[in-house]
Amino acid sequence: MTQPTNHAPRRLPEPIIALGNILTFLMRSPTSAFGLVVLSILIVTAIFAPLVATHDPYVQDLNITLQAPGAGHLFGTDELGRDIFSRLVWGSRITLTIIFLVSIVVGPIGLLVGTTAGYFGGRLDTVMMRITDIFLSFPSLILSLAFVAALGPSLNNAIIAIALTSWPPIARLARAETLTFRKADYIAAARLQGASSLRIIIKSIVPMCLPSVLIRLTLNMATVILTAAGLGFLGLGAQPPMPEWGAMIATGRRYMIDSWWLVTYPGLAILSVSLAFNLLGDGLRDALDPKQMNRR
Secondary structure, rough: OOOOOOOOOOOHHHHHHHHHHHHHHHOEEEHHHHHHOOOHHHHHHHHHHHHHHHOOOOOOOOOHOOOOOOOOOOEEEEOOEEEHHHHHHEEEHHHHHHHHHHHHHHHHHHHHHHHHHHHHHHHHHHHHHHHHHHHOOHHHHHHHHHHHHHHOOOHHHHHHHHHHHHHHHHHHHHHHHHHHHHOHHHHHHHHHHOOOOHHHHHHHHHHHHHHHHHHHHHHHHHHHHHHHHHHOOOOOOOOOOOOOOOHHHHHHHHHHHOOOOOHEEEHHHHHHHHHHHHHHHHHHHHHHHHHHHHHH
């Protein structure tokens, strides 16, 4: 006769549980839920752009130029007869590309500069922070214009310029966090055990800075989107015929009095995504607050 065996239920990994708690907290707040839903729609739209778009975003039809929104063209057509809705859908891919590339460049650079300066202090901290102050002394759009003017107008150069001007706030935040952690007991214990400075920074300090940096990155994405749209509007970002939202507004402003839809829908897209990132960043700041975590 076999004895029944008791199998304990498998527990989900801690990161999955933490992510589930954060999502639950975000969905309880109407503003955070709005930001999460809008960004989810943006991601799904970008992934399935060929299925969502009703027309080819590059095909021109001069017989239907400046056609008002209707059944055949949901958001109308532009001055070349291209479908506005389809161009907005494909433009979401450009927006997500900018967000993704800027994030993977800005986050590591800001973390590296901030944690290194905060941990070592002294002259290294002074030099790094003075360089950071130089970047912070210029408005991000003006500095991006200078970099793009030097590199040449293109989407890739615009992404590089935005990344070069977006890391200083991350570095400042990471440095401030590091200054509060570097004299902690667990840092001293790791140092006594023979851990190198690089190992202490990567293994002990960077993980403690990640929540604050993630929140800051999310809040910065609204500025990144507006800067990219501003460069596109000025003709220094994505070049025609790419369906970038800022460039669409630039080409449509000449007809905006009689054909309002040329600038209204791209403008609403920029507004919605920027607002969504701000609201989501505020929600993440509350969700990752230790006091809120203790309540949960």
